[in-house]
Amino acid sequence: MTDNNHDIEQPDERVPRRVIGTPSPAAGTSLLGTDEQSAAGVSDVPGVTLKDEQTARKGERIAALCFTVTLIAGIAFIVSYVVFQVGDLETTRTSTLALGGTLTLALLAMAAGMVVWVRLVMPKYNLVQERHAMASDSGTRETVAETFLQGANESGFVKRPLLRRTLLLAAAPLGLAPLVLLRDLGPSYSNFPEKLRHTVWGEKTKDGKNRRLVVEGTGAPIRAADFNSPGGILSVVPEGYEHDLNALAKATLILIKFRPEEIKSGTNLNWTHDGIVAYSKICTHVGCPAALYEQTTHHILCPCHQSTFDAADGAKVVFGPAARPLPQLPIAVDNEGYLVATADFSVPPGPSFWERGDAEAEVRKNGGHA
CATH class of the missing domain: 1.10.287 (Helix Hairpins)
Structure with a gap:
């Protein structure tokens, strides 16, 4: 049909019309609209060898079991973190075993599942990469x-x-x-644990006497009769080592005066004198100076990570990340009435280090004597 100005072309009914929009893929095709690649088609790819269906299904079940174990172990890790709190050696050991065991199981099961998936489900690939000669020509070398x-x-x-x-x-x-x-990173390994395990408090003076406690900063010896105000606290160092930073890093003390009725069972009374107790000033978490003291609660606070110790009860941990009490130093008075150390700490002061567990086990075996 035509008019005087335009030619109007009529559609040819024999040509199918284009449909606007994306139709749904036909049955047997992927969401991308292409035919799913059949197993036979994959097996025809050079270098690709499919697993037989029985092996693949077996691998699928084993991998799924491993992933399920990972799920359960991951949930158990979170529950263990909430349930098992720390406060002493036994609870810390239980928490460590629970957290370490569940996390190890989760990671191991996840890795095993991935390995099974790759080995039993995925095809085997045999690829060849063409390479040119590695050596340069003689002209380039010259x-x-x-x-x-x-x-x-x-x-x-x-x-x-x-x-x-x-x-x-x-x-x-x-x-x-x-x-x-x-x-220069540290002493030789042969004596490294021993250097950390012992302090100068266990050494005698040149004249064979017990080492006196002196005030940090002034070096003045401490007469027990002068330190008689309950709630008082002093920062103390060993006599003769006032300026030895290596010795003070392990041997610095805090001295606290208690009323007799305030001291609890966790404190070793045989290592006190007239209500005076000496504890290591080195926090058992990462070694910060734990020197903040609250008289009403008898709590010693480490300012670095807020580890809190009960000074009246053997400096046991009551809050924070520290896992051990502050070690108590056995003290007495000499014939002039000055406070002295009668022995070294029964356990190593400060944060943990390798091989310390063997030393503490030996201490417990010997009834608390180093």
Whole structure:
């Protein structure tokens, strides 16, 4: 049909019309609208070998079981974190075993499930990568050699022996520097645990007497009769080591005066004198100075991570991340009435280190004596 100005083309009924929009994929096709690749089609890909269906189903069940175990162990880890709190060696050991065991099981089961999935479900791939010859041609090698020699000659490294020799001599100490730095990280392993396990409180003075407690900063010895105000607290160091930072890092004390009725069963009364108790000032968490004291509750607070210890009850942990009480030092008075240490700590002071567990087990075996 035509008019005088335009030609109107009628649609050809024999040509199918285009449908606007995306139709739903036909049955047997993927969501992308393409045919699902059949197992036979995958097996035809060079280098790809499918697992048989029986093996794949077996692997699927085993992997699913492993992932289920991971789920249960992960939930158990969270529950253990909430339920098992720390406060002493036994509860800390229980918490560590529960948290470590459940987390290990979760990670191990997850890894096992992934391995089973790859080995029993996924196809086996045999791929070949084409590579060219690794060696350069002779012309390139000659060019590189000429460029290297030219640079060496221009730098004067070959021509000027004084410059070359002094450079090599200067570099030699720098090569040895890492060895010196590694050696300076700490004492040798043979005596490292012993250095951490003992302090100078266990040593006698030159005249064979017990070492006195002196006030930190002034070095004044402490007469027990002068330290008679309940609730009083002093920061104390060993006599003769007032300026030895290595010794003070382990041996610094806090001295607290109690009324007799305030001292609880956790405190070793045989290691006190007239209500005066000496505890390590080194926090058992990470070694910060635990020197804040609240008289009404008898609590010692570490300002770094808020570990709190009950000074009236053997400095047991009542709050915070510390897992051990502050070690108590056995004290007495000498013939002049000054406070002295009668022995070293029964357990190592400060935070934990390897092999300390064996030492504490030996202490418990010997009834509390180092």
